[in-house]
Amino acid sequence: MSAILEVKNITKIFPKVVANDNVNLMVEKGEIHAILGENGAGKSTLMNIIYGLYKPDSGTLIFDGEELNLSGPHEAIEKGIGMVHQHFMLIPVLTVAENIVLGAEPEGITYDKKKANDLIREISQKYHLEIDPEAKVKDLPVGLQQRVEILKAFYRKAKLLILDEPTAMLTPQETEKLFEIMRELKKQGMSIIFISHKLEEVLEISDRVTVMRRGKAVGTLKTKETNEQELANLMVGREVVLRIEKSEYKPGGVVLKVNDLNVVDQQGVARVKDVNFEIREGEIFGLAGVDGNGQLELVEAIMGLRPKKSGTILFYGKDVTNFSTRQLYREGISYIPQDRQTDGLVLDFTVAENLILREYKDSTYSRYGVIQYKKVYENAEKKVKEFDIRPPEYMLKARNLSGGNQQKVILAREVGYNPKLLIAVQPTRGMDVGAIEYIHKRILELRDKGAAILLVSLELEEIMSLSDRIGVIYKGQLMDILDGKTAAKEQIGLLMAGSRFDKTTLEAR
Amino acid sequence: MKSILKELYIPVVAVLIAIIIGSIIMMVTGFNPVIAYISLFLGAFGNVNNIANTLAAAVPLILTGLGVAISFKAGLFNIGAEGQYWIGAIVGVWIGYSFTGLPWYIHIPFALVAAMIAGGLWAGLIPGLAKAYTGANEVITTMMMSYIAIYFSHFLLEFGPMMDKSGTIPQSPVINDSAVIPFLIRNTQLSYGIFIALVAAIFVYWLMFKTTWGFEMRAVGYNQKAARYAGMNVPLNMVLSLGLSGAFAGLAGAVQMLGVQHRLYDSFTSGYGYTAIVVALLANNNPIGVIFAAILFAALGTGSQYMQLNAQVPGQMADVITGLIVFFVAAYRIAEVIKDRLAKRQKKEVKA
Numbered sequence: 001m002s003a004i005l006e007v008k009n010i011t012k013i014f015p016k017v018v019a020n021d022n023v024n025l026m027v028e029k030g031e032i033h034a035i036l037g038e039n040g041a042g043k044s045t046l047m048n049i050i051y052g053l054y055k056p057d058s059g060t061l062i063f064d065g066e067e068l069n070l071s072g073p074h075e076a077i078e079k080g081i082g083m084v085h086q087h088f089m090l091i092p093v094l095t096v097a098e099n100i101v102l103g104a105e106p107e108g109i110t111y112d113k114k115k116a117n118d119l120i121r122e123i124s125q126k127y128h129l130e131i132d133p134e135a136k137v138k139d140l141p142v143g144l145q146q147r148v149e150i151l152k153a154f155y156r157k158a159k160l161l162i163l164d165e166p167t168a169m170l171t172p173q174e175t176e177k178l179f180e181i182m183r184e185l186k187k188q189g190m191s192i193i194f195i196s197h198k199l200e201e202v203l204e205i206s207d208r209v210t211v212m213r214r215g216k217a218v219g220t221l222k223t224k225e226t227n228e229q230e231l232a233n234l235m236v237g238r239e240v241v242l243r244i245e246k247s248e249y250k251p252g253g254v255v256l257k258v259n260d261l262n263v264v265d266q267q268g269v270a271r272v273k274d275v276n277f278e279i280r281e282g283e284i285f286g287l288a289g290v291d292g293n294g295q296l297e298l299v300e301a302i303m304g305l306r307p308k309k310s311g312t313i314l315f316y317g318k319d320v321t322n323f324s325t326r327q328l329y330r331e332g333i334s335y336i337p338q339d340r341q342t343d344g345l346v347l348d349f350t351v352a353e354n355l356i357l358r359e360y361k362d363s364t365y366s367r368y369g370v371i372q373y374k375k376v377y378e379n380a381e382k383k384v385k386e387f388d389i390r391p392p393e394y395m396l397k398a399r400n401l402s403g404g405n406q407q408k409v410i411l412a413r414e415v416g417y418n419p420k421l422l423i424a425v426q427p428t429r430g431m432d433v434g435a436i437e438y439i440h441k442r443i444l445e446l447r448d449k450g451a452a453i454l455l456v457s458l459e460l461e462e463i464m465s466l467s468d469r470i471g472v473i474y475k476g477q478l479m480d481i482l483d484g485k486t487a488a489k490e491q492i493g494l495l496m497a498g499s500r501f502d503k504t505t506l507e508a509r
Numbered sequence: 510m511k512s513i514l515k516e517l518y519i520p521v522v523a524v525l526i527a528i529i530i531g532s533i534i535m536m537v538t539g540f541n542p543v544i545a546y547i548s549l550f551l552g553a554f555g556n557v558n559n560i561a562n563t564l565a566a567a568v569p570l571i572l573t574g575l576g577v578a579i580s581f582k583a584g585l586f587n588i589g590a591e592g593q594y595w596i597g598a599i600v601g602v603w604i605g606y607s608f609t610g611l612p613w614y615i616h617i618p619f620a621l622v623a624a625m626i627a628g629g630l631w632a633g634l635i636p637g638l639a640k641a642y643t644g645a646n647e648v649i650t651t652m653m654m655s656y657i658a659i660y661f662s663h664f665l666l667e668f669g670p671m672m673d674k675s676g677t678i679p680q681s682p683v684i685n686d687s688a689v690i691p692f693l694i695r696n697t698q699l700s701y702g703i704f705i706a707l708v709a710a711i712f713v714y715w716l717m718f719k720t721t722w723g724f725e726m727r728a729v730g731y732n733q734k735a736a737r738y739a740g741m742n743v744p745l746n747m748v749l750s751l752g753l754s755g756a757f758a759g760l761a762g763a764v765q766m767l768g769v770q771h772r773l774y775d776s777f778t779s780g781y782g783y784t785a786i787v788v789a790l791l792a793n794n795n796p797i798g799v800i801f802a803a804i805l806f807a808a809l810g811t812g813s814q815y816m817q818l819n820a821q822v823p824g825q826m827a828d829v830i831t832g833l834i835v836f837f838v839a840a841y842r843i844a845e846v847i848k849d850r851l852a853k854r855q856k857k858e859v860k861a
Contacts (some may be wrong), residue, residue, distance in 0.1 A: 326740030347731070
């Protein structure tokens with residue numbers, strides 16, 4: 001086998017950060033090569049260099065036997081490098097064919113619709129990527145939109161396809177379908193770079209895997225000869241506990257009870273429809289679902305951040321339906337919101353101030369409306385130590401902390417006061433293996449102390465490994481509630497896509 | 510300590526660059542910048558009287574500047590300090606001349622507090638409520654309320670209920686002696702009002718940085734969403750911080766009336782409410798910084814006359830320097846924003 005792409009000693013330095021440190025990589029013709037690494041390991045930087053978005057500070061790229069000196073993505077495309085970004089770059093109101101040929105239309109000035117459609121049909125047949133060229137992109141499910149992106153690359157005659165976190169937005173079934181496509185493409189001799197931070201996906205689909213850590217390529221392994229543990233250790237740089245040790249499930253009394261909850265948004269569209277569930281002491285209730293299916297609206301309605309159309313919320317039997325957010329906090333409910341930077345923290349406040357963002361009015365921290373900063377700093381010092389927030393300087397603005405440490409500040413604030421109920425929305429989003437391990441440990445500790453936990457996450461893995469019971473939400477409806485121990489991934493996946501009888505899933509398969 | 514230096518760095522550099530560019534302009538137009546700056550300085554601080562007049566000019570700037578700084582810190586752009594100043598002045602003067610027989614220690618606080626309430630309502634009631642509950646842009650509403658306040662004063666003074674009946678000049682009667690804030694130094698404009706301004710600055714600092722209310726205002730100002738998620742009442746905070754902002758602008762009007770003018774003259778603008786925006790900007794909304802920024806702009810004003818006399822440099826030169834300072838402070842902030850954006854973008858890119 002010969003190499004399609006050789007990356008030699010690539011270094012890219014950003015102010016304060018060495019994003020790529022003397023990276024070497026060789027992708028062979030017809031292989032699926034995974035790039036595995038935590039957030040900030042330099043995967044995207046490397047891909048952006050290969051795709052011509054960045055110029056490396058030093059090092060060379062050899063593509064198909066020819067040294068590349070790219071001035072921009074257009075040149076990379078010309079040479080035969082195609083990239084599918086994590087966030088699709090499609091125009092929703094245009095048809096599939098229009099999106100694919102956009103910028104490289106088959107004939108001169110006028111757009112020949114029929115010819116474009118025929119061309120796309122031809123390509124999609126060749127690569128077994130069935131799609132209707134005349135469908136509007138906005139009407140397609142995510143999995144098919146991704147297919148459009150892939151076709152875009154082939155239409156431009158890609159010889160190497162880079163997939164940047166392609167499974168991030170997909171349901172398990174869509175992921176499986178994507179993998180089938182990738183295998184099929186491989187059979188036809190296509191070379192694929194698959195970027196991911198999910199170990200099992202890498203193990204399932206790739207031939208070889210290169211692990212990146214802190215800007216360095218720390219090793220290239222044959223997938224067959226490695227395992228999850230080895231990859232995780234390489235990724236983090238130390239021994240990692242992969243399997244979460246969960247103590248026995250001993251549910252107590254009902255903490256939260258949601259009855260027939262309905263929520264409509266400002267446009268009057270129903271976002272949450274007749275949702276019923278309860279969470280008990282010592283229980284983690286996981287809410288699974290594809291992004292945008294009403295999870296956020298459900299949680300915000302419970303937290304008093306969004307008006308409810310109908311329904312009741314009971315907390316330890318007490319009706320808290322119309323409580324304000326602050327009243328709910330005072331009842332002993334904690335909330336880790338979805339976006340730490342826009343919802344969870346005041347970035348221009350110090351860590352110490354962020355740690356009392358909710359409690360500043362409590363008698364512990366203020367007297368007659370005057371904040372007792374001595375107490376605030378004592379608390380901060382304790383929390384910084386307890387939650388291992390780095391750097392351990394509580395006078396630093398939250399803005400200057402890394403994402404993982406910002407999340408720890410929120411965690412310290414929300415978990416540190418031993419809440420009776422914790423609502424955590426994507427508590428580990430965008431965090432690396434080490435930090436995820438830590439946050440999961442904290443959440444489990446809370447459960448073992450007898451608290452109830454509502455865990456909302458888009459990561460099915462996370463839901464499945466932590467939850468005692470799993471609710472699946474689809475278009476605002478709670479499809480089913482499953483036992484966390486026995487629930488199968490396929491089963492949840494189908495529910496996430498609105499059950500097996502739904503048309504869109506059939507089309508996607 | 511380090512953070513104080515860091516905060517000082519921007520305005521000081523901005524002022525220095527403005528001075529340098531000012532010299533270049535003077536040299537090009539055929540003036541000697543050294544003589545010009547020396548006379549500017551002497552005019553502002555050359556003797557006790559000049560210092561007193563500079564400080565006197567700083568008083569209304571400190572108070573309106575505080576008002577604007579409060580709103581900026583709370584994430585709201587109160588552009589209408591000028592109008593709130595006028596409302597404060599009207600109420601202060603009216604109480605000053607219409608109540609008789611009160612001892613000074615009741616009359617003065619009465620006038621000042623009433624002016625603060627009036628200024629606070631002027632900003633908080635309509636612009637504040639409109640912003641909080643309908644999202645109406647406070648830049649527009651406070652500005653419009655400014656015009657209403659100024660035209661309202663015309664109505665009152667030009668043959669209206671507040672006009673001094675003993676003459677035909679559109680001005681109010683003189684306030685009673687019991688309402689006069691006495692002068693601190695004879696034959697200057699400096700009254701005890703300077704102490705009111707200094708105490709106000711310290712009070713605002715304490716309020717913003719040491720109290721729960723200040724904590725809320727700053728949290729809402731920096732990140733409304735996070736404040737709401739933390740259980741704070743965001744709309745209420747908007748109304749209150751705009752109200753507080755207006756209260757200090759109103760206080761400025763009353764202090765100026767009771768301490769310096771002693772009556773209200775018909776005019777189109779005092780100018781303080783607008784300079785206040787610049788003062789707050791240069792001070793980076795720090796209440797203590799407002800004192801120094803206000804003194805600087807006051808000095809440019811008082812010194813410019815002396816500069817015109819002694820160095821024959823037109824007084825407008827001081828305005829040019831003021832403009833340059835504003836430009837460079839603003840430019841620095843813009844540069845910061847751009848730097849932030851770039852840093853964020855790079856961070857994103859580094860993320861794999």
